[in-house]
Amino acid sequence: MTSARKIKPLVAGNWKMNGVKAALGEAHKVREALAGGSTRPSAVDVMLCPPATLISPLAQGAAGGSLLIGGQDCHVKASGAHTGDISAEMLADAGASAVIVGHSERRMDHGEMDRDVRAKAEAAHRAGLTAIICVGETAGERAIGLTLTVIGRQLAGSVPKGATAANTVIAYEPVWAIGTGLTPTAADVAEVHQFMRQTLGKQLGETAGTMRLLYGGSVKASNAKELMAVANVDGALVGGASLKADDFCGILAAYVD
Numbered sequence: 001m002t003s004a005r006k007i008k009p010l011v012a013g014n015w016k017m018n019g020v021k022a023a024l025g026e027a028h029k030v031r032e033a034l035a036g037g038s039t040r041p042s043a044v045d046v047m048l049c050p051p052a053t054l055i056s057p058l059a060q061g062a063a064g065g066s067l068l069i070g071g072q073d074c075h076v077k078a079s080g081a082h083t084g085d086i087s088a089e090m091l092a093d094a095g096a097s098a099v100i101v102g103h104s105e106r107r108m109d110h111g112e113m114d115r116d117v118r119a120k121a122e123a124a125h126r127a128g129l130t131a132i133i134c135v136g137e138t139a140g141e142r143a144i145g146l147t148l149t150v151i152g153r154q155l156a157g158s159v160p161k162g163a164t165a166a167n168t169v170i171a172y173e174p175v176w177a178i179g180t181g182l183t184p185t186a187a188d189v190a191e192v193h194q195f196m197r198q199t200l201g202k203q204l205g206e207t208a209g210t211m212r213l214l215y216g217g218s219v220k221a222s223n224a225k226e227l228m229a230v231a232n233v234d235g236a237l238v239g240g241a242s243l244k245a246d247d248f249c250g251i252l253a254a255y256v257d
């Protein structure tokens with residue numbers, strides 16, 4: 001299955017505000033699964049995005065292995081008087097190679113608008129990080145047929161002009177599917193991902209053809225294979241099911257040949 005892909009998939013786990021040092025044991029189990037064993041997924045990049053407090057120890061533990069580490073948000077500035085914030089440069093210094101920006105929880109809890117998300121993605125690029133830019137419609141928007149309109153607007157407003165397949169990943173995360181156990185049908189995901197590929201093509205040109213487009217929202221071991229097989233789905237952004245190594249590795253099994 002994976003050998004026919006022209007884009008190497010990425011499965012990224014977003015721990016959100018979960019995990020103290022004891023959770024490093026789960027990351028260690030993921031690392032071990034990646035390092036060997038019969039369930040080792042091939043040809044897929046695997047990332048964990050822990051709370052900022054765990055990036056450094058997780059990165060140190062992951063050194064020399066294939067597990068990638070990401071942050072969950074960043075400030076637009078590199079440094080300065082912004083109490084409680086963390087810059088993309090700080091994430092990079094701690095060992096992250098990517099950062100999630102524009103997650104719907106940031107958009108809702110912190111009032112982040114598309115222009116804020118774009119500025120954060122630009123900050124990520126400035127620091128040499130891959131920006132994982134999240135987009136997705138709410139249940140209300142979906143109910144009145146606005147899904148593609150919303151996604152188009154978010155892509156236009158949130159994705160920087162300098163985005164390339166090398167520095168940017170897009171995650172389609174329907175807000176109503178996050179943490180609810182609900183998922184769109186494979187056909188719905190296919191429609192949105194094809195739309196994103198075309199829209200990004202108009203925005204960014206040829207690079208959009210190989211940009212990774214993730215699906216996120218209640219991905220678990222039991223639905224991963226079906227969702228990851230959808231055209232233009234190049235991996236997953238996983239919330240709840242990334243907290244336990246066994247659950248997360250169950251999702252990675254979708255990529256075991």
Ligand code: PEP
Pocket residue numbers: 014173177178179180181216217218219237238239240241
């Ligand atoms: C998320 O919040 O990015 C997410 C996909 O969450 P969950 O997998 O728990 O739905």
